[in-house]
Ligand SMILES: Cc1cc2nc3c(=O)[nH]c(=O)nc-3n(C[C@H](O)[C@H](O)[C@H](O)COP(=O)(O)OP(=O)(O)OC[C@H]3O[C@@H](n4cnc5c(N)ncnc54)[C@H](O)[C@@H]3O)c2cc1C
Ligand code: SF4
Ligand code: SF4
């Protein structure tokens with residue numbers, strides 16, 4: 001598979017709903033698609049990264065209204081274990097058609113849960129819409145705190161928006177201050193599990209989206225599966241997005257491809273390095289477990 | 296996609312996929328026309344290997360008195376032509392495709408049942424939840440039994456007293472070493488089956504029976520319960536307590552492809568079943584602690600939450616993005632680790648998720 005995965009179309013897009021773009025991270029693709037899917041009965045609810053009692057700490061939640069979707073819009077650069085609700089959504093919440101948003105690794109988890117539903121009773125055919133967000137790396141909550149409070153010198157609760165782009169981690173506060181730190185410096189804070197991740201643009205999602213490749217405020221969208229295609233066509237027909245062809249926006253698909261290649265090449269090296277990390281008594285290398293080979 | 300659409304056409308494609316999806320599928324589904332034309336050729340391949348298998352069939356006839364053998368010829372002819380519908384886009388094609396398929400229907404009528412595999416369930420020290428799980432496929436179970444597998448042995452479901460020969464034996468429950476019959480039957484099942492599956496957490500890992508210390512009614516003398524792999528070699532694991540109906544269904548369909556399919560189908564089934572076979576080699580101890588030992592301690596956890604979502608007894612909570620296991624609550628079923636995308640993730644299978652899921656769905660219609 002290509003580093004960008006299989007896709008039927010790649011588009012630059014932005015939501016036409018101003019309520020959404022006011023709160024969304026980029027073009028509001030995820031929130032708009034879920035709102036549309038709820039409205040149309042394509043999903044009964046969506047598992048998203050909801051608010052919690054700590055600032056910028058996401059708490060997975062099942063949203064069934066647009067208001068709940070809006071309250072959870074925007075990116076939290078820390079782990080939101082959205083899969084923890086996937087079976088629960090079909091049980092306590094009683095959903096027959098589940099939407100879920102996740103990073104590429106989380107979408108991988110969704111597909112494994114469908115193909116190998118070992119402890120996922122009656123879940124496989126209830127996943128109605130799996131939306132992926134691009135992801136270079138993720139951070140523990142404590143790492144995010146260190147970045148925002150120690151490096152950027154802002155209080156977590158005073159931050160209005162966080163963003164990664166153009167080689168910088170940027171923090172915008174409620175009172176208008178902007179603090180930045182170079183992305184290079186956050187490397188030591190990246191959660192270790194990300195170092196073996198071989199997917200940048202959520203190759204296994206129905207539709208995946210991220211900011212890279214499109215102008216500020218716009219998103220790059222890959223429409224991948226049959227399901228994704230149907231939902232995207234429907235949302236387009238309903239006038240929910242303005243779009244531009246990818247070859248007419250800057251920096252365009254080339255940048256997405258470049259970053260995807262960089263990430264996968266680097267992490268493939270990490271996966272390989274694990275094989276020879278140690279030493280056996282006979283002088284040959286001793287390796288760590290490789291999840292891409294066997295359990 | 297080529298491989299999968301071929302499989303769909305040859306084995307499963309008796310009904311069209313959801314019609315609305317097909318118009319979008321145009322670019323992909325065009326190549327499907329060619330494999331479909333070769334359908335009649337694949338059938339003779341199946342027949343020679345099916346003939347020797349015809350003998351065990353005699354046994355199975357007794358086990359399923361409630362299923363009418365005549366059903367087969369009726370179902371096939373009506374369903375077959377439907378398969379040509381997805382290909383009906385090129386305006387000229389349908390007529391000759393249909394002719395081919397009529398030929399094939401005639402061939403199928405001769406030995407419809409001989410293509411099936413035989414499956415049995417050996418019940419050891421388990422709670423019958425695993426067996427009920429099989430039945431929890433509802434209509435899917437009937438579909439499995441109609442088209443893919445004969446159930447030749449199972450508590451209450453099949454009136455057969457003694458362990459018969461079978462292609463696939465699902466073993467439910469751990470093995471009580473203090474019960475001679477359990478040990479003997481398990482060994483006999485091993486000897487008489489091609490593929491022996493530890494079906495459910497008790498068979499695979501001991502699960503809740505790991506906590507037994509004897510002194511319970513009505514067998515106070517029974518206290519040593521071990522995963523079946525202590526007594527026999529096990530080919531494949533299906534963990535969790537109880538296992539998931541869709542998982543055993545998928546394994547049954549894949550076992551069918553493995554034993555009765557053509558080369559392409561065999562390789563798909565092998566790829567699919569491999570991690571579950573590797574799981575059987577990995578060991579017979581499971582615990583929520585595996586998430587610590589084999590995922591977090593191995594620098595592999597990325598906090599997706601699958602483990603917490605999977606655990607049947609809700610022993611796992613996510614604390615700041617990482618799993619925390621309530622070890623007293625854990626029943627040692629192995630579901631969390633097996634379901635974790637960082638225990639294994641086989642891209643060759645996962646990248647084809649759409650086709651494989653479509654194929655399994657098609658098989659169940
Ligand atoms: C850790 C992380 C790293 C990322 N790295 C990149 C990158 O390198 N390049 C790039 O182009 N894009 C990246 N993104 C994606 C980007 O930040 C936006 O989330 C994406 O473009 C969607 O924006 P939107 O306006 O369409 O979505 P919105 O309408 O704002 O909706 C975003 C949705 O994502 C959910 N969400 C928020 N945080 C998380 C989380 N931590 N885990 C799971 N779901 C969450 C929200 O609940 C909401 O439903 C990253 C996102 C995350 C979480
Ligand atoms: S880098 Fe990969 S493993 Fe890490 S959060 Fe992103 S998708 Fe998951
Ligand atoms: S399922 Fe695996 S990767 Fe996901 S949170 Fe649990 S241990 Fe970590």
Ligand code: SF4
Nearest residue numbers: 583606625626629631
């Ligand atoms: S933590 Fe839960 S899922 Fe994992 S082995 Fe224990 S009971 Fe099973």
